[in-house]
Amino acid sequence: MDNKQPLILAFDTSCDDTSVAVLKGRKVLSSVVSSQVDIHAEWGGVVPDIARREHEKNIPMVYDEALKKAKVSIEDIDYIVATYGPGLAIDLEIGLNFAKDLAIKYSKPFIPVNHMEGHLLSGLLENSKGTAFTEDVEKVKEGEGLEELFPAIGLLISGKHTELIYVKKVGDYLKLGQTLDDAVGEAFDKVGRILNFGYPGGPTLTEFAKKGKSGVIEFPIPMKNSNDLNFSYSGLKTAALYKTKELREEGRKDKEWVYDFCRGFMDAILESLVIKLESAIQEYGDVRSVFVGGGVFNSEEILREIGRVVRSYGLNYLYPAKEYRGDNAAMVGLVGYYKIQLGDYLVEKEGIEKVDRVPRLTF
Amino acid sequence: MNIIDTKKDKDLAIKKTVEVLNNGGLIVYPTETCYGLGGDATNPEALKKLMQYKKLRGSKPISIAVANRKMAEEYVDINEMADNLYENYLPGPITVISMSKGKLVPPVVSMQNSVGVRYPDYLFTLEMLEQFGKPITATSANVSYKSPPYDIQQLIKDLPKKSLELIDLFLDAGTLPKNQPSTVLDTTLNQLSVLRQGRVEFEDALVKNKKIEEIKTKTPKETIALGEKFAKEYLTGHQPVVVALSGELGAGKTQFAKGVGKALGVEEVVNSPTYTIINEYNYTEENKERVLAHMDTWKLQEEELEHSGLIQNLEEGNIVLIEWADKFYQEISALCDNMNVPIYKVVIKYLSLEERNIEIYG
Numbered sequence: 001m002d003n004k005q006p007l008i009l010a011f012d013t014s015c016d017d018t019s020v021a022v023l024k025g026r027k028v029l030s031s032v033v034s035s036q037v038d039i040h041a042e043w044g045g046v047v048p049d050i051a052r053r054e055h056e057k058n059i060p061m062v063y064d065e066a067l068k069k070a071k072v073s074i075e076d077i078d079y080i081v082a083t084y085g086p087g088l089a090i091d092l093e094i095g096l097n098f099a100k101d102l103a104i105k106y107s108k109p110f111i112p113v114n115h116m117e118g119h120l121l122s123g124l125l126e127n128s129k130g131t132a133f134t135e136d137v138e139k140v141k142e143g144e145g146l147e148e149l150f151p152a153i154g155l156l157i158s159g160k161h162t163e164l165i166y167v168k169k170v171g172d173y174l175k176l177g178q179t180l181d182d183a184v185g186e187a188f189d190k191v192g193r194i195l196n197f198g199y200p201g202g203p204t205l206t207e208f209a210k211k212g213k214s215g216v217i218e219f220p221i222p223m224k225n226s227n228d229l230n231f232s233y234s235g236l237k238t239a240a241l242y243k244t245k246e247l248r249e250e251g252r253k254d255k256e257w258v259y260d261f262c263r264g265f266m267d268a269i270l271e272s273l274v275i276k277l278e279s280a281i282q283e284y285g286d287v288r289s290v291f292v293g294g295g296v297f298n299s300e301e302i303l304r305e306i307g308r309v310v311r312s313y314g315l316n317y318l319y320p321a322k323e324y325r326g327d328n329a330a331m332v333g334l335v336g337y338y339k340i341q342l343g344d345y346l347v348e349k350e351g352i353e354k355v356d357r358v359p360r361l362t363f
Numbered sequence: 364m365n366i367i368d369t370k371k372d373k374d375l376a377i378k379k380t381v382e383v384l385n386n387g388g389l390i391v392y393p394t395e396t397c398y399g400l401g402g403d404a405t406n407p408e409a410l411k412k413l414m415q416y417k418k419l420r421g422s423k424p425i426s427i428a429v430a431n432r433k434m435a436e437e438y439v440d441i442n443e444m445a446d447n448l449y450e451n452y453l454p455g456p457i458t459v460i461s462m463s464k465g466k467l468v469p470p471v472v473s474m475q476n477s478v479g480v481r482y483p484d485y486l487f488t489l490e491m492l493e494q495f496g497k498p499i500t501a502t503s504a505n506v507s508y509k510s511p512p513y514d515i516q517q518l519i520k521d522l523p524k525k526s527l528e529l530i531d532l533f534l535d536a537g538t539l540p541k542n543q544p545s546t547v548l549d550t551t552l553n554q555l556s557v558l559r560q561g562r563v564e565f566e567d568a569l570v571k572n573k574k575i576e577e578i579k580t581k582t583p584k585e586t587i588a589l590g591e592k593f594a595k596e597y598l599t600g601h602q603p604v605v606v607a608l609s610g611e612l613g614a615g616k617t618q619f620a621k622g623v624g625k626a627l628g629v630e631e632v633v634n635s636p637t638y639t640i641i642n643e644y645n646y647t648e649e650n651k652e653r654v655l656a657h658m659d660t661w662k663l664q665e666e667e668l669e670h671s672g673l674i675q676n677l678e679e680g681n682i683v684l685i686e687w688a689d690k691f692y693q694e695i696s697a698l699c700d701n702m703n704v705p706i707y708k709v710v711i712k713y714l715s716l717e718e719r720n721i722e723i724y725g
Contacts, residue, residue: 088639196447197447198448198550199549204548234613234635237613238613359643360643
């Protein structure tokens, strides 16, 4: 069975990082991210974007490393996959062209993939031993039972995106809602900036929230009564700016109120997410699962609280392991895997050459 | 192997530590996170020895530990953001990245000339640092790719003999609570002072321009409406054109852009381009396919501006809205001059939580 699974090489350069991964079916054999932060390193991970976005320089190294770690050679690969959107055109181009050239040179079938579909399905990834990261995926045996998970709702939150998706089945999506202004991760980072935390402010804010008390400093819940499935965080950002000014004008030191402030802000964000997710679940009564993805789920609290809501409806909860929550190529390879099942890939050289990046690609 | 129990005889421990550090030796010392590896951060010989121990780190820099803010100030520039961290959260498990004053050498300085400073919330170590009078290295005492150590005996058991021999003194404070490694906060990026400087230059430049509108808006909706009205009057039919937007976080720059999108007939949701850098929206004008480019310089470094897609969009004759345009106003206005592209400036200021004063210059 295992030997029949295709060997997939995947590229993603839609973001700051250059990412390359090798998968055997749904199993991740290797996943290399250029700026990969060694968790034991003190501060090697924080460099300005300019240094990180050097996809052109990074990609041959990251590609070599991914093959090496997976213990395979390019000749062994069955399919090549690359993100073609969304993202900055100049960034997308580099990974896409590198992948297309490889596919043509080695006569491999090629699959262009939507980066956001990668985040959406990332909960279905398995580690190299073939174990999924959530119990709910374990229920799904290869080739049978996948349909048991659908239809589903997808909640994707990162620095760039905040989206709710209805997933009829793999490959069949409907966008239900999105942010009208700032993304959740962006709101965290910007309010971290207002509080003068330095970079990255967002994770610091979620850390500090752990030390604060709920209900001491309160914020308005964004879009509470909007009657749709959209999100908005610019008003919350303004409220945070004003509240900060107010507290500082009272002459109180930041450390006296900052933890309760972060707690209150976190509560408002969480509640806004929960309200919209519950509305979506109620509106689409046939859903069996909730899939989540995106860098904001690096906050264990957000992952846990959303999970609590999902469970209360008796639904499956699918989320990726920590290393696949942020941007990575493994999730892109996984989408490629499902496209292979659907026979959705390009074999002819002419067809592969024609694939162009789509910076504003959406569901 | 030299091991001293810091709890039994603190003064002896500090005295011995200072001796070892002065001789360019290496120590293993306790902090509020894990055991750290210390050597005189100003002594190249000690740093060389340290790198033999850590190996395999690539070009990743090593942080320094200081006894107090004053010691930090001797080696790094403490800007407004760093000042906030020192005043409110330190000593504590945070590494603050600041620019070097030039007294330190790699590996305690990064390629960008920045230094990571730890001001640990651990009494013994603070006293020891004060006695020594100079910063020491602050890196976890494990060899590369091993877990950070919380127990001296365990560390000694885990270390290869060669690594063990490089350590001159172990300061044993028992098993430390398993706290997470320090949070790293970079204060060298996106500094307020840079934004403020940009804003001053931007506002100085406005004096030479004609004010074509000044309006108070009471709600985001009114800001959107103003953007719509402005676009209809000044933008359509005059492409390529740049609209430079300036205003604090949450002032309503994106709301104004929404109005422009609405006026042009953009059907997609116009939302914040901060993280995407540039959003390109299609719309139709007199049966022709056109593009509205909405960009943001917040996350951009100066060198990145020319790779952002701004020039291509102007070459294609598009309308380009730029949030945080004041940050790179000089560059943007020089580019517009060269390409003979008109540039409108929109300045949004807070009057209250909801109200804004909006000025538009031609």
